[in-house]
Amino acid sequence: MNWQARADRKYQRIKQFYLSRGRTEEQWQAIAANPQKFNRVWRAMLHLPADDKPPPKECR
Secondary structure (H helix, E strand, O other): OOHHHHHHHHHHHHHHHHHOOOOOHHHHHHHHOOHHHHHHHHHHHOOOOOOOOOOOHHHO
8 A cells, every 4th residue: 555545544534533523524624724733633533642743653
């Protein structure tokens, strides 16, 4: 699997995590457009401390 396919799968998993929390597609669009907010959701999905930075590579 190439890097683009892996990135898309990861993006879809993060999106589904967010939407499974009762959020709307419209709310997701705002999250996806803001890298800091996206990273917060990603870190929450991985049960990491809140931060605006991407998760450490070993947790991805």
